[in-house]
Amino acid sequence: MNDCVFCGIVAGRIPSTKVHEDELTLAFMDIGEVNPGHVLVTVKPHAENIYALDGRLAAAAFQTAARVAQAINRAYAPEGLTLYQANGVAAGQTVFHFHLHLVPRYNNDGMRLTWPAKNPPRVQLEVNAARLRAALE
Ligand code: AMP
Numbered sequence: 787m788n789d790c791v792f793c794g795i796v797a798g799r800i801p802s803t804k805v806h807e808d809e810l811t812l813a814f815m816d817i818g819e820v821n822p823g824h825v826l827v828t829v830k831p832h833a834e835n836i837y838a839l840d841g842r843l844a845a846a847a848f849q850t851a852a853r854v855a856q857a858i859n860r861a862y863a864p865e866g867l868t869l870y871q872a873n874g875v876a877a878g879q880t881v882f883h884f885h886l887h888l889v890p891r892y893n894n895d896g897m898r899l900t901w902p903a904k905n906p907p908r909v910q911l912e913v914n915a916a917r918l919r920a921a922l923e
Pocket residue numbers: 791800802815816817818819826871872878879880881882
């Protein structure tokens with residue numbers, strides 16, 4: 787994936803500020819950080835989004851995310867920490883190589899994700915869950 791920015795970072799063709807690296811993952815500073823200590827965790831092989839991850843890559847990504855989140859907590863002691871992960875333009879994805887954002891958070895830091903809860907009746911949740919269970923089979 788020659789035109790992928792994060793493949794370029796993994797390969798060392800594009801500069802980055804690394805925090806952690808192992809066989810399957812790389813954690814580096816987000817160039818557009820929202821707060822100091824904002825880290826991106828990516829998988830080394832090109833995978834466009836979460837749908838492209840196998841179990842091994844998914845496990846590795848979350849293991850690194852937990853480890854780096856704990857380091858952020860020790861280093862910055864933020865008031866909170868948000869994991870943000872976007873798949874597709876509609877979800878806000880701008881770099882199409884899977885990554886997780888680890889964002890240290892503070893009260894009134896200006897970061898916002900609106901959450902228009904619909905609170906449907908239980909019967910609707912049952913319908914939605916049945917659809918997903920069928921898709922899992
Ligand atoms: P997303 O909207 O979840 O796809 O986020 C992509 C993130 O990648 C943004 O927060 C960018 O600031 C960040 N980003 C893009 N290019 C680079 C780069 N060369 N080095 C570090 N972070 C980058």
